[in-house]
Amino acid sequence: MTLSVALGPDTQESTQTGTATSTDVLSAPDIPWNLVIWNDPVNLMSYVSYVFRSYFGYSEAKANKLMLEVHKKGRSIVAHGSKEQVEQHAVAMHGYGLWATVEQATGGSGGGKGSGKGKGKRG
């Protein structure tokens, strides 16, 4: 992302990673999908934060925290839900021009590696 304005004081980086949830039992079959937003050098930090606030209804603090996580770590999980829900969010994010993918929250069948670590963070 690209920074054009100074950020407020409440935007220090979080040290937790969103993926670190130590799920004992994810019993509910309709929670195991994540919406992931990936960093890119074009989207404005202000715009990404605006999209998180206006589309998901997140607070300014939460939107900025997620936006900075995308910027600094290369990716961030910004929403969870059923496969259909996160796919719907992904299309909306693509509509805004953000780079979004969906993935299973925990390793599962589904063909791909569920937890899809953002390895090989492409530049």
Added chain:
Amino acid sequence: MAKAFKYGIKGITGYLEPAERELLRSLFDDVVSMLEPEERANQDPLAALVGLDAEAREPSDRALRRLLPSVSKNDAAASLEFRRYTERSLRESKIGALKAASLGLDKDDLVLTPDDARHWSMALNDVRLVLAERLDIRDDEDAGHVHLMQDWSQAEDVESYLALVYNFTTWLQESLVQAMLASLETRG
């Protein structure tokens, strides 16, 4: 010179010179023509009507691939299937935003409703994504390098011209988003 967008009593307002409006109009039109789905002879009209496109493929053009990304990082088959159900309507909604922004360019003074502003921010973002691919902006360092190009008298080749256009649209989008954020504060 364009004036930065700002949020006030009338809503979000801005001002662009005729040459700037002409430039934006052509940028919006260029991206619309990239996004327009090609009509195929054997296309099922009913499927097209409901947004299905059984022939959809991951675009080979890098800029188009950035506008219409794959939904899964490591499951190409799932991405392709998803694309067949969603890509057509994604193209149409992007085209809708670009055309709406383009229509708003008829006057020097811009007064944007919240919907107009959203369309404008999406349209400018898509234009910047395409320009960034043409300029080969791959990381923050590339972006910083392009950002240094600010003087129109230095525009001596296509690349420096594109860089100036990119910086202009970046500045315009940033001012618009700041105005939109200000309007969020007010509306609560």
